[in-house]
Amino acid sequence: MDSKKYFSIVCQARKKGDAKQYVSCSEYGLEFSCTPASADGLKNIYQVTITNTGHEDFNGVIQLKVQVQAENPKFFMPGYMYDRNTADMPSSGRKAFPRLKTGASDMPESPFFMTRSDRLAEPLSLIYDHGTVTGISAAPVISGKDGSLEQFCGFSCCLEEDGGSSVAYTLGYENAPWLFVQTATVRDREPLSDKNSFKLSAGEHYTFDLTVYCYSGEDERAIYPAIEDCYFRYHECPRSITGMNAPKALKMLCSAIRDYAWLDEEKIYTGFVYDRADGLSYNRIPSISWTNGLVVAVPMLIWANRIGDDVARSQSLTFIEQTVRNSFNPSSGLLYESMENGHPSAHGWWYNGMHSGGHSSYINGQAIYYLLQAYCDEKEKRGIVHEEWLDLAGKVVERINRELNSDNEYPFSMSEKTGAGLEYDSMGSAWCLAATAKYEQVIDDRMYMNLLRKSEEHYFNAFVKKVECYGGPLDTDKAVDSEGILSYIRAVRILHELTGENYLLNHLRDALYYEFTFKLGYNTHIMVRPLSEIGWSSCGGSITSVANPHIHPMSSTVISEMRYYLGFCDDRYVKSRMEDTIGWSLQTFNTKDSEYGYGRTGWMSERFCFCEGLLTEKYSDGEPASTWFALMPWASGSVIEGLL
Known part of the structure; x- marks a missing residue:
């Protein structure tokens, strides 16, 4: 490909105090030179020099x-923008996240978005269009000679007024037209100030390397070579804590759940544990899975069976037995996901955020998958066969498979009265695929295999292949996310175990590569306590979604699937990403009391603010905090599952 004929590089600038429009850098006396330094079939690396030839200092933002x-440009900014972030689909308007749309101006829709570099999982912005990938990448920050942070840089994507498209890198940065702190907290574009500006004194110059990607590819997955290349260019390992290893981490995390999160009178794991001056307090948020329940109980059971912890085992079995006894809804043939006024209910804390209500296939499918994991562990480690667990799993699997639509997709939500599919079009429903595949494996039968093959193919073509997996978590209004793919990863692994067919390994690779687009490949400069004080590392953690810009630990649950893939394929990229995930998991919880500003040894929350997003927790004096001050057992359970 003749890259010079395909793209052009333009230098523009905006000075502090001037209008919001960017103009040619020459209007500020800035001279731009771009000298080719090296090239391969993927990219061109340029040495860029910006010289201030004027008589006044420049203080503002320079945009390349x-x-x-x-x-038909599709934009990809890892962890932030996937195609247009579903802007071509209807929106309830309940959750605000960036939606790229020509001619739009009403929040959250805009024809352009600019963001500080640390909001992205990797420092690059890409366009895919009809077989060609074009993109831009450079250092996410400007560092001093001693390596200290001098200024953040930024990235952008834009549908130009003349019908063209662009991606950009900025010296200095803007969050424009809005800064999305969370879906309910969106701030308008701020004026340029010393906080976000790049300063170039009169007569000075600044030189840096700029990478421009331009190459061919068959479909949206063609962006992965650029992301991999950028990853290895800027990769930094997560920190290593002296003496920490998986067994030690497991003991700390599991002991904390056993000792502080189990409410014996109610026979449940609480959702939050707060350690306050007047003692422990709890927010129960009852759920059989997802944010509580079996995603805690089953990893705890497996750990307890492994080391012989009878107390932890008893707690876990008590919760599982209670769930099996009380959660089945005979009217729908599905599981009640929560509790309401002391009774099983489908109306969990997430219910008002759903479009159509009803049972959640995400939670039903995930609950059955984890129940079957527990069944297998009990049978293998203890020689105990829980027939009633398997019976319940069989009932739910049979019911959800009756609701596959003509596309071979499982429903997103199902009727509480009949179990009928109410709403489709979501990656989160692939938990039903994982549950069905696991059930097939456990009973050693192939009664659903034909349906599984067709359904797997559908999820691959509709979501994975397009690098746009939305509709996972129930609280993001079907934003593009990193959660739903975790169910597909499990399902494809099991299907490969059952069939040995090589194309499933390719699908597993593509699903892992998608998840990696949300996974930080370097350590961002944390600016807010407590993470800024303790040396916490972002590398290896995955951003939740384009709507919830924080890292949570759910991606740690598929470490086993990464390892499984590497058992068949020599892939240094997957291996490095797996090592990052393990390393991140070993350094992201209290290794001593109050290390993260709260709690006891082994306590861990779900929220890690690696950038400006989701800084909603506060210290007592009102100062923002970069984590939640609570033990959240589902988060610990994710790391436990990954390290087992």
């Missing part, structure tokens, strides 16, 4: 823009 003429 790669422009292309594209018929």
